[in-house]
Amino acid sequence: MEGVKPVRYAGITEAYVSRLDGLLRDPEYLNSPRGFASQEHIGVSFSIDDPRRRLIPMEIRRSNLVFNVAEVLWYFSGRDDLEYMSYYAPGIRRFVMGADALTGTAYGPRIFNFGSSGLDQWESVAETLRDDADTKRAVIQIYRPEELTVPGNPDVACTIGLQFLARDGRLNLVGYMRANDAYRGMASDIFSFTFLQELMARKLGLELGRYTHMVGSLHLYEPDLGPARRLVAAPRGGNSPDDRMPAMPSGDQRPHVERVMQIEEGLRTDAVRLGVSEIRTLGLPEYWRQIVAVFELYRRCKHRTRADDDGLLDELHPLYRHLMANRFPELSSTPRIKAQVS
Missing domain, CATH: 3.30.572.10 (Thymidylate synthase/dCMP hydroxymethylase domain)
Incomplete structure (x- = not known):
C-alpha cells in the first residue's frame, strides 16, 4: 500500500x-x-x-x-x-x-x-x-x-x-x-x-x-x-522578483560565516561603515558579500548615518533589493557618509 x-x-x-x-x-x-x-x-x-x-x-x-x-x-x-x-x-x-x-x-x-x-x-x-x-x-x-x-x-x-x-x-x-x-x-x-x-x-x-x-x-x-x-x-506576482536565493559557494561555509560575523559586530556597533568599494574588497565570496551589504544597509537605517546613492542597494541580488526596499523605503535616498573599514 x-x-x-x-x-x-x-x-x-x-x-x-x-x-x-x-x-x-x-x-x-x-x-x-x-x-x-x-x-x-x-x-x-x-x-x-x-x-x-x-x-x-x-x-x-x-x-x-x-x-x-x-x-x-x-x-x-x-x-x-x-x-x-x-x-x-x-x-x-x-x-x-x-x-x-x-x-x-x-x-x-x-x-x-x-x-x-x-x-x-x-x-x-x-x-x-x-x-x-x-x-x-x-x-x-x-x-x-x-x-x-x-x-x-x-x-x-x-x-x-x-x-x-x-x-x-x-x-x-x-x-x-x-x-x-x-x-x-x-x-x-x-x-x-x-x-x-x-x-x-x-x-x-x-x-x-x-x-x-x-x-x-x-x-x-x-x-x-x-x-x-x-x-x-492580495495578488501575487506583479513586480516581485524570482523568490529563489542564490546558491551558497561549495565547501564548508564556517570560515566565511566567522568573517561575516566579525564584520557584523563592527556594523552593529557603528564602528565600521562600508561603501560599495569596501565591500568588494572584503575577500569574501559574492554570496557572503551580499549578506554583508544587507547588514550595512540596515546599519544605515538603524544608526541614521546613511549615504547618498552610492549604489549599494543596486548592487544587491534582485530578490534582496526588492525585500530591503520594501521593508526599508528610507534606503532610497540619503545624505552621503564616509566609508570606514577596520
Missing part, C-alpha cells in the same frame, strides 16, 4: 499562503493557550521542493530579510546573547526573564554545545552522515524537557528537532515543531532551517533535497486574523 505523502509546495510563498488560508477558512480548533485566543490545526505536515525558495517577496508582508539572516547566523555561531538579537528584533526582550541571554529561542548553544557534555551536535550529525549515507540517526535535538519546569517561562523552544536525511546524493531535512505561529514564526523558522540545511549540504558536498515541516500545533493568533486575511487576498 502506498504511504501517505505530505502536501508538497514549490516554495515557501505557496506554503505560507495556503496554510494561512486553511486556518482562516476551516480551523480545526478554537482555543486560548495561556490566554491567547487562536485558531489551530494539529498534526500538520508539508514539504517544500526547493529549499532556496525560502523568502516571501509579497509586498503586503514586508518580509524582514535582515532579521532572517541575522537569526540563522546567530544560531550557526552558537550564540544566545540578547544584545545581538535585540538589535535586529527589539521586541524579543519580552521573552527574557531578567537576563542578558535567551534560552528557548537560542537554538545555537543546543546545536553546538548541548547538555552537560557540551556535545557539538552539528559535527556529530555530519560525521554520522559521512559514515553512513543511508542513516536515519542524523538528528539534532532542540527542545529540552526541563523547560517546562521553569515557572512562567516565556521562552520555551518551539522546535523539537531537525533530522537530516541524505538520499540519492541530496540532503533532505525534516523540521519537527511542537508548535508554530503560522503568521509570524513559521516563515522565519523555515528560512532558518532551510539555510542550515544548505550549510550542512555544502559541508558534506551534497545537493539540496527537499525540506519537510512537521508541526504538532499550527496556529493563528486572533490579532493576526485581519492581516492574514488581507495577505491571502
Whole structure:
C-alpha cells in the first residue's frame, strides 16, 4: 500500500499562503493557550521542493530579510546573547526573564554545545552522515524537557528537532515543531532551517533535497486574523522578483560565516561603515558579500548615518533589493557618509 505523502509546495510563498488560508477558512480548533485566543490545526505536515525558495517577496508582508539572516547566523555561531538579537528584533526582550541571554529561542548553544557534555551536535550529525549515507540517526535535538519546569517561562523552544536525511546524493531535512505561529514564526523558522540545511549540504558536498515541516500545533493568533486575511487576498506576482536565493559557494561555509560575523559586530556597533568599494574588497565570496551589504544597509537605517546613492542597494541580488526596499523605503535616498573599514 502506498504511504501517505505530505502536501508538497514549490516554495515557501505557496506554503505560507495556503496554510494561512486553511486556518482562516476551516480551523480545526478554537482555543486560548495561556490566554491567547487562536485558531489551530494539529498534526500538520508539508514539504517544500526547493529549499532556496525560502523568502516571501509579497509586498503586503514586508518580509524582514535582515532579521532572517541575522537569526540563522546567530544560531550557526552558537550564540544566545540578547544584545545581538535585540538589535535586529527589539521586541524579543519580552521573552527574557531578567537576563542578558535567551534560552528557548537560542537554538545555537543546543546545536553546538548541548547538555552537560557540551556535545557539538552539528559535527556529530555530519560525521554520522559521512559514515553512513543511508542513516536515519542524523538528528539534532532542540527542545529540552526541563523547560517546562521553569515557572512562567516565556521562552520555551518551539522546535523539537531537525533530522537530516541524505538520499540519492541530496540532503533532505525534516523540521519537527511542537508548535508554530503560522503568521509570524513559521516563515522565519523555515528560512532558518532551510539555510542550515544548505550549510550542512555544502559541508558534506551534497545537493539540496527537499525540506519537510512537521508541526504538532499550527496556529493563528486572533490579532493576526485581519492581516492574514488581507495577505491571502492580495495578488501575487506583479513586480516581485524570482523568490529563489542564490546558491551558497561549495565547501564548508564556517570560515566565511566567522568573517561575516566579525564584520557584523563592527556594523552593529557603528564602528565600521562600508561603501560599495569596501565591500568588494572584503575577500569574501559574492554570496557572503551580499549578506554583508544587507547588514550595512540596515546599519544605515538603524544608526541614521546613511549615504547618498552610492549604489549599494543596486548592487544587491534582485530578490534582496526588492525585500530591503520594501521593508526599508528610507534606503532610497540619503545624505552621503564616509566609508570606514577596520
